[in-house]
Amino acid sequence: MKWLLTLGLLVVLASLAQAKLTRGSVPADHEFLVRQRDIIRLCMKVHQHNHYEEQVDLVKDYDPSVAGKFKDVTPIKKLMKYYNAKTLLPRGDIFSLFHKEHREEMILLFESFLFAQDWDTFFKTAVWARDRINEGQFVYALSVAVLHRDDCKGIILPPAYEIYPHLFVTSEVIDSAYKAKMTQTPATIYMNFTGTVRNPEQWVAYLGEDVGLNSHHAHWHMDFPFWWKAAEYGIEKDRKGELFYYMHHQMIARYDLERLSNWLPFVEPLSFEEKIEHGFYPQTTYRVGGEFPARPDNFHFHDLEDIKIKDMLDYTRRIKEAIVKHTVINKNGEHIPLDAVHGIDILGDLMEPSVESPHEDYYGSLHNYAHILLGKVTDPLGKFDLPPGVMEHFETATRDPAFFRLHKHIDNLFKMHKDLLPPYTKAELEFPGVKVLDWEIGNLVTYYEEFDIDMLNALDNTVDLPNVEVKARVQRLNHEPFTWALHVESDKEVTAAFRVFLGPKQDWYGSDFTINTVRPYVIEIDKFVAKVVAGKSVIHRKSSESSVTIPDRETTTLLLDRVDLALDGKETLNVNKDERHCGYPDRLLLPKGRKQGMPYQIYVIVTDFEKEKVNDLPYDYDYGGSLSYCGVVGGHKYPDTKAMGFPFDRRIYSREDFFTDNMYTKDVTITFNENHKH
Ligand code: CUO
Numbered sequence: 001m002k003w004l005l006t007l008g009l010l011v012v013l014a015s016l017a018q019a020k021l022t023r024g025s026v027p028a029d030h031e032f033l034v035r036q037r038d039i040i041r042l043c044m045k046v047h048q049h050n051h052y053e054e055q056v057d058l059v060k061d062y063d064p065s066v067a068g069k070f071k072d073v074t075p076i077k078k079l080m081k082y083y084n085a086k087t088l089l090p091r092g093d094i095f096s097l098f099h100k101e102h103r104e105e106m107i108l109l110f111e112s113f114l115f116a117q118d119w120d121t122f123f124k125t126a127v128w129a130r131d132r133i134n135e136g137q138f139v140y141a142l143s144v145a146v147l148h149r150d151d152c153k154g155i156i157l158p159p160a161y162e163i164y165p166h167l168f169v170t171s172e173v174i175d176s177a178y179k180a181k182m183t184q185t186p187a188t189i190y191m192n193f194t195g196t197v198r199n200p201e202q203w204v205a206y207l208g209e210d211v212g213l214n215s216h217h218a219h220w221h222m223d224f225p226f227w228w229k230a231a232e233y234g235i236e237k238d239r240k241g242e243l244f245y246y247m248h249h250q251m252i253a254r255y256d257l258e259r260l261s262n263w264l265p266f267v268e269p270l271s272f273e274e275k276i277e278h279g280f281y282p283q284t285t286y287r288v289g290g291e292f293p294a295r296p297d298n299f300h301f302h303d304l305e306d307i308k309i310k311d312m313l314d315y316t317r318r319i320k321e322a323i324v325k326h327t328v329i330n331k332n333g334e335h336i337p338l339d340a341v342h343g344i345d346i347l348g349d350l351m352e353p354s355v356e357s358p359h360e361d362y363y364g365s366l367h368n369y370a371h372i373l374l375g376k377v378t379d380p381l382g383k384f385d386l387p388p389g390v391m392e393h394f395e396t397a398t399r400d401p402a403f404f405r406l407h408k409h410i411d412n413l414f415k416m417h418k419d420l421l422p423p424y425t426k427a428e429l430e431f432p433g434v435k436v437l438d439w440e441i442g443n444l445v446t447y448y449e450e451f452d453i454d455m456l457n458a459l460d461n462t463v464d465l466p467n468v469e470v471k472a473r474v475q476r477l478n479h480e481p482f483t484w485a486l487h488v489e490s491d492k493e494v495t496a497a498f499r500v501f502l503g504p505k506q507d508w509y510g511s512d513f514t515i516n517t518v519r520p521y522v523i524e525i526d527k528f529v530a531k532v533v534a535g536k537s538v539i540h541r542k543s544s545e546s547s548v549t550i551p552d553r554e555t556t557t558l559l560l561d562r563v564d565l566a567l568d569g570k571e572t573l574n575v576n577k578d579e580r581h582c583g584y585p586d587r588l589l590l591p592k593g594r595k596q597g598m599p600y601q602i603y604v605i606v607t608d609f610e611k612e613k614v615n616d617l618p619y620d621y622d623y624g625g626s627l628s629y630c631g632v633v634g635g636h637k638y639p640d641t642k643a644m645g646f647p648f649d650r651r652i653y654s655r656e657d658f659f660t661d662n663m664y665t666k667d668v669t670i671t672f673n674e675n676h677k678h
Contacts, residue, residue, distance in 0.1 A: 026575060032155075033573065036155050039155050042127065042142065043139060043157065043556075044456075046138065048460055050127070050130050051461055055127045065077050065080040067124075069117040076115075079105070079109055079112060092288050094286055095136025097394065098372050098375070098392045106141050107227060113125060113126060113142065114148060139163055143222055147633070148233075153578075154577035156554075156579070159211075162456070166287050167393065168453065169455070174285060181459050184465065184468055186468045186470065187470050189455075190473050191473065191474050194283045206448075206475065207255060207588070212552070212588065213588060214397075215395075216584050216585060216629075217251070218395040219581040219630075220394075221394040222581070224240050226352050227354075230355075230356075235635065238638045239631065240348070242348050243348070244352050245344055245347070250628075251398070255267060260504055260508070261672070265508070267405055269412050270405035272309050272313060272316075273301075273309070276377070278297060279296045279297040280401060281295075292387065293375075293386045302381075303380065304380050307369045307373055309373075311364060311369075312373070315365075319350065319366065319413055323347070323420065324416075326343070328346060328358050328363070330358040340643075344414065346358065347417055353366070353368065371397065372391075375392035376388075418649050421650055421651075423657070424647050424650055428647075431661075434489070434494060434608075434662045435489045436488055436662060440484060441482065441483075441484040441485075441602065444590055444670045444671070445479060449476060449587075450473050451476045452471040452472065453471060453474065454555050456470075477592055486498070487538050488532050488536070488537050489535065494531075495619050496606045496608065496609055498606055499607070499646065500603070501603045502525050503601050504518065505667060516651060524629075525546060525590075526547055527627065528545070528620070528622070532606075547626065548584050548626065548628040548629055549583055578622075580630055583626030584628075590670055591670060593671055595671065598672075603648075604663065605662060606662045607662065613639065614640060615636055623639065
């Protein structure tokens with residue numbers, strides 16, 4: 001028995017050591033470098049035929065359904081059948097994940113990629129598909145496969161704004177880019193946000209149209225696809241429904257803070273029965289298929305052929321009823337409780353809905369259908385054959401202010417559930433023996449900077465005209481890096497979880513928010529675990545270490561150059577196999593604030609990690625660095641048992657009921673520096 005325990009301990013220690021080893025960056029080996037290069041090449045100029053001859057040659061006589069090795073051959077067989085029958089979405093057509101047939105075809109391709117038993121089959125099947133399957137379906141299926149295959153760990157995908165610049169820049173920029181190529185003149189083209197200052201919604205376009213925000217959102221939905229079949233794929237997505245709620249809740253709260261910085265009221269929830277007050281003119285063009293549809297002001301929702309407004313109201317009513325009764329029914333008519341632990345996760349699955357929805361026929365497809373209704377609002381019956389709207393792609397959805405209104409509607413339903421739960425008790429909030437004494441924090445300063453989007457993939461490769469360097473220059477929000485130091489006193493050594501939040505202090509009239517009214521607008525800015533010694537200690541943290549964010553993405557051209565140099569042995573390329581594509585942009589960690597300074601409050605709560613921990617991993621394991629909004633992937637469980645957003649997710653009666661010794665709050669000021677030098 002004793003040796004069994006010893007052996008068990010050794011196994012645990014070995015796996016801990018392994019986990020430690022995989023953290024951080026290590027030099028990439030030759031095999032990895034070749035794979036990284038090949039995947040990037042597959043994503044270049046996807047609208048044209050593959051111009052990497054060696055890839056084309058590789059699959060000249062390759063039929064994946066015959067030559068490939070798959071764990072399950074059904075998806076590739078089906079795909080080949082449709083391909084040979086020429087019934088698949090043609091190349092050049094616009095792919096939307098919200099379109100059922102488009103999605104089902106894409107899933108067949110994704111499953112072929114996921115079920116490929118070795119790299120050879122995966123890669124050859126991808127090269128085969130690159131020139132034969134619709135490019136939108138291909139890039140999406142490939143991206144999700146790269147994010148989930150073990151042999152792709154650490155491979156970096158090009159940012160969406162470089163794969164499809166058309167989705168992110170205005171038509172004007174595209175026109176100028178073509179001119180630059182025709183005249184063979186390298187160019188940097190300035191791009192403005194959509195609309196004019198006469199449209200108050202445009203004052204916050206710097207957030208909705210931020211390419212980093214859109215990339216984060218698109219990648220979140222690739223890490224947690226609503227169509228994910230966990231059992232079939234053998235990859236669980238722990239607390240996926242709750243993450244759907246929490247990540248979007250935080251996005252709306254952050255949007256509201258930007259609105260407050262600009263003296264705009266908080267965003268109103270969308271109602272399917274009322275007109276949509278603010279229109280949206282995306283000013284973007286598909287490569288083929290025309291302009292993204294625009295929506296004039298005060299437009300009403302209309303029934304689509306297969307989605308009716310009345311059904312949306314019924315879904316909403318049934319969901320509200322389930323929330324009030326604290327129970328949902330599943331397909332077998334059984335009641336599943338919406339309790340304090342799992343309720344929010346179940347509701348997330350039900351409202352998005354994901355494959356895990358307890359009863360999709362009854363509770364419907366509230367959120368996904370709303371995306372489609374908004375996307376098709378100006379051509380509901382397809383009379384004018386308009387292409388999909390910005391709301392019908394995760395890459396472009398946040399550009400439309402109505403995105404935040406839709407998600408506020410959904411978020412209010414989640415809030416209704418949370419508000420019906422009992423407030424946290426003192427026992428749930430406190431950490432006996434641990435006291436926060438002080439908090440020092442550096443200056444919080446934001447500014448605008450310029451950022452260049454590489455337009456390489458926007459322009460076709462042509463025989464006569466070589467490529468020229470063309471960039472779109474956009475303005476974006478950033479902040480000065482800041483640090484903070486938390487002074488803590490403890491009567492013993494403990495492993496403590498730190499949750500750090502920021503909320504507005506005053507409303508538009510200068511009146512202070514109460515602790516309960518400010519709750520929905522409190523944003524998480526960091527969460528981590530640290531050792532606290534007995535006696536007094538100081539915990540230091542940098543803004544760049546935040547668990548909410550990821551740093552700026554490297555351009556694909558630069559990455560490809562570095563991979564080539566490493567393959568030639570001229571440079572070492574480091575790879576972090578835990579690295580996430582999903583993560584809020586570091587630049588946007590703080591709201592803009594105001595140039596005369598805007599008051600906020602920061603909050604921290606320190607809790608006993610030993611009581612809430614889930615995994616047997618080192619306490620400071622960071623799960624790829626963007627845990628707060630992007631959860632965990634790679635087969636781990638979410639690392640703690642607390643509700644996401646704890647302790648601000650439940651009602652708070654008063655400051656006295658709420659604040660305990662292990663919490664601390666402090667007034668801070670965020671100043672927007674309009675004279676920042678680039
Ligand atoms: Cu992310 Cu609606 O779920 O856009």
